[in-house]
Amino acid sequence: MIPSVLPTYNRAPLSFDHGDGSWLVTTDGRRFLDLGAGIAVNALGHAHPALVEALTTQAAKLWHVSNLYNIPGQQALADALVEATFADTAFFTNSGTEALELAVKMVRKYWHQKGAPERIEIITFEGAFHGRSTAAIAASGAEKMVGGFGPLMPGFVHIPFGDHDALSAAITDKTAAVLIEPIQGEGGIRVLPDQCLKGLRDACDETGALLVFDEVQCGMGRTGKLFAHEWAGITPDIMMVAKGIGGGFPLGAVLATEAAAAGMTAGTHGSTYGGNPLAMAVGAKVMEIVTAPGFLDEVNRKAGHLRQGLEGLVAVHPEVFAGVRGAGLMLGLVCQPGTANLDVVKAGYDHNILVVPAAENVVRLLPALTITDDDITIAIERLDAAARDVKGAGA
């Protein structure tokens, strides 16, 4: 008999009741150190007092009015995002997938307006993850996501991640846009080197193609800059944001330059819930905290601490781990071919620590940006114990 909850997830047998910072407590009272942060969503940890206050204050005033009316919170958060980034304008969604949908529509409208509606090819990368809608799975092209769901939305061209020659050959005057995660999350914490990001920007400038960054996972302070592409010193034309920006409240956004967004006039796009007052109150508070002086310096400092601890684990358990990769507090422990990343994740459960599997046999660490040095020390101890168990089990 089919379960009453549609069984599309492989869930761990854990149920949490409440949280505090980087800690989660199960319904039966066990405390877990959370290095997954709801897959990079709980950017400020669980139950951050300022976010609870922002949400509950707004909840007592107004939940929803619809986009038939002005929503002052949208103006405030859009202003803050425009002020802090390359963007001239922002549209609010409830998720990363919805941000992908608008990004694709924006690209198509852009070329339509330019009198080249046939220019629809969007280049994407193997291992990419942009969400689970029909357009988002077509963008990824991965068999495990698209299998059985055809016919797929046309227009996506998939090329190998970080292959310069394939890329140079693929970007032509037929290319409408290049869509890429500066750091692949689901794809296994694969960092696109700054040089490649710069090369992409140049190739897009040469052909007029739009450059679209998916910073749903790597954005909002995760790498130690507000957005990951800032490390490379270049900017996109369009950017998808979600996950961390809502700190756990469903919120996403598409940021764009004036030129890229020019076709998106009244009536061309909308959302019932997107940009509702609750999401705006929380999002504005997250932005305020992450952009406050010194916050990202602390992220960078703690990222160094965590990374050093992980490098130590690799040195102590070379049979289990092959290396560390990633940036800031978006890190991956690459497992040796003889060790399954899922076994490390499960051993972590036995030692009350939560980490997240990713492709390429990687164990992903995406802690709250507010994780403390003490918690990092505990995390390394528990991961060490988990690695010992995995080794004992015959890795």
Ligand SMILES: *Cc1c(COP(=O)(O)O)cnc(C)c1O
């Ligand atoms: C999670 C994710 C998405 C999809 O976001 P949802 O909020 O799950 O729709 C898109 N892109 C990237 C890079 C992601 O990590």
